[in-house]
Amino acid sequence: MASTLPKEKLLSMYRKMVLVRRFEERAGQQYGLGKIAGFCHLYIGQEAVAVGAGEAMRPDDYMIAAYREHGHALARGADPGMVMAELFGRTGGYSKGKGGSMHIFDVEHHFYGGYGIVGGQIPLATGMAFASRYRDDGRVTVCFFGEAAANQGSFHESLNMASKWKLPVIYVCENNRYGMGTAIVRTAAVAEIYKRSTGYAMRGEQCDGMDALAMHRAVSDCLDHCRSGKGPVLLEARTYRFRGHSMADPATYRTKTEVEDERKNDPIPKLRAHVVAEKVAEEAELDAIDAEVKQVCEQAVKFADGSPEPSVEELWRDTIVAEGEGDVRPRERVLEAKVSWPSWPGPSDFEVRWEIEPREPSAADQKAQQASRAEEKNKQQNGHAAARDGAAEREQGNAGDHVPGSAQPGAGGGDGARPPGVPDR
Numbered sequence: 374m375a376s377t378l379p380k381e382k383l384l385s386m387y388r389k390m391v392l393v394r395r396f397e398e399r400a401g402q403q404y405g406l407g408k409i410a411g412f413c414h415l416y417i418g419q420e421a422v423a424v425g426a427g428e429a430m431r432p433d434d435y436m437i438a439a440y441r442e443h444g445h446a447l448a449r450g451a452d453p454g455m456v457m458a459e460l461f462g463r464t465g466g467y468s469k470g471k472g473g474s475m476h477i478f479d480v481e482h483h484f485y486g487g488y489g490i491v492g493g494q495i496p497l498a499t500g501m502a503f504a505s506r507y508r509d510d511g512r513v514t515v516c517f518f519g520e521a522a523a524n525q526g527s528f529h530e531s532l533n534m535a536s537k538w539k540l541p542v543i544y545v546c547e548n549n550r551y552g553m554g555t556a557i558v559r560t561a562a563v564a565e566i567y568k569r570s571t572g573y574a575m576r577g578e579q580c581d582g583m584d585a586l587a588m589h590r591a592v593s594d595c596l597d598h599c600r601s602g603k604g605p606v607l608l609e610a611r612t613y614r615f616r617g618h619s620m621a622d623p624a625t626y627r628t629k630t631e632v633e634d635e636r637k638n639d640p641i642p643k644l645r646a647h648v649v650a651e652k653v654a655e656e657a658e659l660d661a662i663d664a665e666v667k668q669v670c671e672q673a674v675k676f677a678d679g680s681p682e683p684s685v686e687e688l689w690r691d692t693i694v695a696e697g698e699g700d701v702r703p704r705e706r707v708l709e710a711k712v713s714w715p716s717w718p719g720p721s722d723f724e725v726r727w728e729i730e731p732r733e734p735s736a737a738d739q740k741a742q743q744a745s746r747a748e749e750k751n752k753q754q755n756g757h758a759a760a761r762d763g764a765a766e767r768e769q770g771n772a773g774d775h776v777p778g779s780a781q782p783g784a785g786g787g788d789g790a791r792p793p794g795v796p797d798r
Contacts, residue, residue, distance in 0.1 A: 378589070380653050386428050386585050387648060388662050390420040393444040395670045396453055400443065400460055403674060404620045412489075413474045416444035418615035421640035422447040425588025426515055429596060435501050435713070437485045437494045438517040440475035441547075441614075445517060450482040453669055454676035455707055465680030467703045469687060481704060481712050492518060492525035495544065499531040502542035502605070508718060514542045514601045515592070520609075521552025523566045529573075530608065536575040539604035543595045546607065547582060549614045554626045567609035575605050582610030583640045586647070604717050613638070689767045735780050 378386075397415045404413045416423070419441075428437065438445040446456055451467070459466025460474050467479055474715050476487040485501070488494040498516030505512040522528060523546055531791040535542050546566045552555055558564045570577025576598060580591035588610060595606040613635045617624035624632075691701075703712040 377584070382428060383644075383648055383653050384658075384662065386424055386589070387641075387644055387659065388537070388666060389424045389427075390585060390644065391663055391666045392453065392669065393420045393424065393447050394459070394641060395666050396447060396673065397443060399670045399674055400457065401616070403460070403677075408678070409474065409620075410462065411473055411475075412440070412633060413460065413620045414441040414618065415614070415616045416441055418635070419547060419549060419582065419612045419637070420444055420656055421585040421588050421644070422545070422582045422610045422612055423517070425508045426517075426545060426587040426592040429589045429592040430515060431512070431596075432484060434512050434596075435483050435485060435498075435505075435514040436517075437498045437501065437514065437671050438487060439491070439494060439519060439522065440487065440489050441519070442477055442487045443474070446479055446482075446484050446487070447478040449484040450477065451477065451479045451484065452704060452708070453673040455703065458674040458680045458707075460681065461677040461680065463677055464683050464687075465676060465682035465707050466677070469691070470680075470683050470686070471691070479703070480715060481698065481702065483715065484707060484787065490683075492522035492527050494518065494529050494594075495525070495531045496521065497544055499535050499540060502535060502540035503538065503696040507784050511600060512541065513596050514540075515545060516542060516658070517545045517547055518554060519763075520548040520557045520566055521555075521560070522546075524561060529569075532570070532573045532575065532605070533604040536573040539602060541599040541602075542605045543592065543599060544605065544607045545592075546609045547612055548609055551614075551618065551626070553618045554622065554624070556626075562699050563611065567607055570607040575602070577607040577609070579611060582612030583638045583643070585640055585644050613775065615639075 391771060393416055400409065401411060401415055402418075423438075423445040427445070430436065436445060436449055441455060443460075446467075447453060456477060459468060459470060459472055462470040462473060464470055466472070467477055472478060472487065475489040478484070478486050483782050485497070486494060488497075492523065495518055496518060498514045502514040505514065534540070535544075548566055552560065563569065565576040565579070567579050576595075580590070581587040591608060595608055598604075598606055612635075615632065615636060616622075643687050645659055648659065649656060651657075655701045662671075693770055700714065702710050702712055702714055711742065
């Protein structure tokens, strides 16, 4: 787990992992109290994947995830109170409480969901990467999904398209071994998801999703690969969730021993031990981070609890975007914070900077291609003719050779008669 990362980066990773863990624990408690309705999928155990990857990304890179995405939003920089308010279904949430647990969306930090349909974000990520390729903006899209989503048809269609067009996208499969309550080894002919990359001529590899530093190294390298124009990557992060599929899942399909064994590989104590062992920070400094994060999560719950429920009229709002209507900036709306809002070129600013497929060649190009093919054909024909001539010369030379002591044609029995049954040449 050796690392050359600076202290600031390591402590940022540690704080974010602890934040995700404590936030999810509090969310689980609030679900039990009836404050959160519907589905709620906790990220406990998998924190190293989102945090390790997020810390490797540029602030303007795109991130998109599935429905177990509270941790991804927090790792990207979303406000904990507003995320909790969204879980509560309150107006102080990022989507005014209309999205809920599975649809966190934070444009300010380039986090684009949160999708409840299994694998639904994969083609969207491919389109985002297409936009980056088209605009030549240097951004990379990092798309997170579970291993069960790799059996969706859209997964294969997206990888084929991304590889064909060399799109700057990293498909991060968070393989926690169970699609809801079914082990991946029971549903997939090839359970190692990264191996599926070979069918699409793209880079694929595995990494330790229970190690934040390993994730950071792997994603950093994949980002360089994408930015250099080499195309997409399928990265399989081997990880494990310590809770059930959702808050409604008792997880009886796993043994207590299995879960206890996996908890020994908890990524948060692992990173803490590394920071202390490398003398990056002392225990007291990490304890202070733990205490500060605990207070942040307490305040997040209080903020969500105090946020109003949406009015009935909100059902009809935010359904259609009028022409010329500006973006709603959630932190400005809720917290009155001054934010730096992303911008993109409009349709009038688009320029064709690359060709998806080669265009029809001009008449001059066609003539040059025909001439080149004719020249190549002549070379091949001349080569075949030379090979035949050489073979004929070798055959004649072999016929004229005389091996001392051997019988020559017509030299049978010493009187020149041929042996019986041997025809004339």
